[in-house]
Amino acid sequence: MRKILPVLLLGLASRPALALPGTSAPIVPATLDVAGLHLTLDADARQLIQAKVNSLCRHTASFEARVALAESAFPLIEQVLAEEGIPADFRYLVLQESALQGNAESAHGAVGYWQLKRETALGLGLTVNSTIDERRHLIASTRAAARYLNRNNATLHNWANALLSYNTGLGGVRPFTRPGDADATELAFTSQTNQYLLDFIAQKVAFEPACAQQTVPFVPWREVPAAPGQSLAQQAAALSADPAAVARLNPWLLTGTVPQDGRPYTLLVPLATGPLLAVSAAPTLPAAALPAPTYLRINGLKALLAQPGESAAALAQRGGASLSFFQKVNELAANEAPVPGEPYFFQRKKEASEEDYHVVAPGQTLAAVAQHYGVLRRSLRFFNRLPTDEAVRPGLVLWLSHARPRTIAAEYQPVPCTRQVAARPAPEPEATAPQPYNPADDEELASINELPTEVPGPPVQPLPTQRPAILSEGLPSPDPAIAMVRLPTSAVLRPVPAADFSHPYLVAPGETLYALARRVGVRPAELAAWNNLSPSTPLRAGQLLRLSPPATEPEPTASNVSSGAYTVAAGDTFYSISRRYGCTVAQLLAHNERATPTLRVGETLRVPML
Incomplete structure (x- = not known):
């Protein structure tokens, strides 16, 4: 979740908003260069990315507000990325993470422009306390994010995988890496590519041409030294800057006064020559000209x-x-x-x-x-x-x-x-x-329901259930051909990257389908479907269960297909369903009014009858 504050107006000047030529959304190309990598996008990947691009560009006022913010912030971000040796294309990541909102907060405790958790921020050298939160400081947080990306890329040797590690962590990205990824110069993206990477490409495709056209008015920002012991209002007066604008551009200063702790701090201020009408405490723009709330x-x-x-x-x-x-x-x-x-x-x-x-x-x-x-x-x-x-x-x-x-x-x-x-x-x-x-x-x-609903960046994801570690030692196997696994019984589960759920699981005495499903991190209905069980069927000690979906896809039957409707089964994806019915992923998403290709076992999809 993110706080979408009036800072969206900080990049807008006093001229009326211009209609971008890109209100008809840019077309996703078949190939493009990103962060030094030559990417090839297959038809399904392009359809998924195009759906996101269309969503980003759908509402002109909201899109132009973000373009204006990007125009104001990108010169500062690009300078830091260059100093840290990060490809300039990573500037679009800040749009994906927070829509350039310094006060953005997620449900997981990630805060600021680059959505850093407290422990991560402290480890990267940022100050986070009751008076200062540098995660909300554009320059400081950009430098911290760059260091994080550099550190992960030193291990992965691939900027695309380093980008994904920003979302999953270094351990979480390993299941998505391939042996040939290290030092690769070309990559192919498909519908199976992680959605986080596809969303990043969508940000670049949507915002790169809009920023290059320079048709949206904006107020440039500059970085100046902060005077210890002075309030933001005092420093705004000394700089002949709008105090409300200075306050909104510096949410990192939680008390409103720069601390006298011996550390150097900087402020962001709008250029004195730039128009300040849009950032004044009482804007005179008519209500109809202001962007609708972004939900x-x-x-x-x-x-x-x-x-x-x-x-x-x-x-x-x-x-x-x-x-x-x-x-x-x-x-x-x-x-x-x-x-x-x-x-x-x-x-x-x-x-x-x-x-x-x-x-x-x-x-x-x-x-x-x-x-x-x-x-x-x-x-x-x-x-x-x-x-x-x-x-x-x-x-x-x-x-x-x-x-x-x-x-x-x-x-x-x-x-x-x-x-x-x-x-x-x-x-x-x-x-x-x-x-x-x-x-x-x-x-x-x-x-x-008629108001805009586009949310900048990746979809909001409520608190996930961690998948537990798998321990294979200490359990005798009655059949050497079957590898048994044991789940930890401790209430505090230690997540391990790329846990192997491909082997049969031996049910312990007193174990239930619901408790096992929660510990593995799947839905009880899924676990039951994978093992051809009813969710209400009690488990037997010594029973062997499958903890992952079968390798083969179920064929459509009369029970799950009727009159253009399909009931999602375990292992289904939008891609597999679209291939089964001879349509594209984009068509299936549009037919079901979906923005992202997420499915739940048991839900019903409308299938286009082509």
Whole structure:
């Protein structure tokens, strides 16, 4: 999740926004050069990238605002990348990560322009404390990101793999590398290429020509030394700069005054000769000229992050909804204030989450978890068989997408030392059934659904379930032809890159399908389908289970294909389904109104009848 703040206007000048020739989105080429690599894109990869490019360029005002920010920031970013020996094309990565928002924050605790976690930032030499967060400093964070990329490329010897490691980590990228990648000068991208890399190419294809055309007005930025002990307002006055613009360009300074700790700091300021109308505290642009709010997508729902000090009424107005509608869909009491940094929705929350499980953090309430995942509170109570007046305790494993079977006891885990989901300060409210919608709500919801929904950068991904390590030693095998694996029984699971799930798994006494699926990191329905079991079938000690999908794809049958509809089976991909029905991936995505090629076992797709 990211905070999309008024900084989007910092690159806009006082002239009216010009319509880019690129409002008809650029066409993805079959080949292009990126970071010193000659890339060949097959037809399916181009279709996937083109879908992202079209999405980025769809809303002119939002796209031009990001082009203006890029024009302002790229000269500074390119200078740092050159000094650190990073290819200039990596400037598009900051658009993918944060849309050039210094205050961007993710659900995983990644912050700032380059989306760095606290531990990573400290390890790269940035200052992160109660007064300063250099992850929000454009120059400092760019230098840290460059060092991270350089360090990984020294191991991988391939800038494309180094780019992917920025998302997966050095260990997580290894399953995607090939023996011939080291020092390669040419690569082929297909529909099987990691989506993070395809999204990066889309950023380059969309923004490179738009920035080169220089048709969007912007305010250039410059870096100046910061005066210790002085406030931003004092330094803005000394520089003859707009104080509001200086404040927005320097979110790294959390207290508003440069500390006197002996360290040199710098400020970003708009050039004194540049127009400042668009960044003044009270812009005179008409409301119709301002970009529409850019929503986050959480659990498939439109959401905005609450800003510090923002009231429910102000947040509702920012999203274009009435206060009563906003409070209703977010299950808020009449006097309940939004929690800064948490998502608030402009569509009714869903009955189930896209994620399966969540471990309750200290001080966290059921209401906070429900809001974080975009799920109705009553659903969580039903899924977890919680009495109305029962408060959740730290360490409880909450089921988010389906009900915990009666035969499975509630599980508690040691609370890991990770970023906690923000908890509401108010005590757990009494459970009440959500109020029914009236026709006025439907009308308002329809108008909200017409607003832009493009989210800059990669799709929002709620907290993932880590895949555990596989231990193969110490377990006698009754058949030497079958390699047995044992899953760790500790509640704290140690993730290991490229864990091998290809061997049969020997079920331990008392083990259940649901507990095993959660530990492996897959859905119970998937695990059952891979082994031709019913999800309610009890497991037997000594039973052999497959922990990964079968190698062969299931053929379409009457049970999963009828009248242009297809039910997704284990192992299916958009690519395999499109080949099966003689269409392209782009056609299948468009037919199902999808922006990204993600599937869930059991869901139904509309298949174009060509």
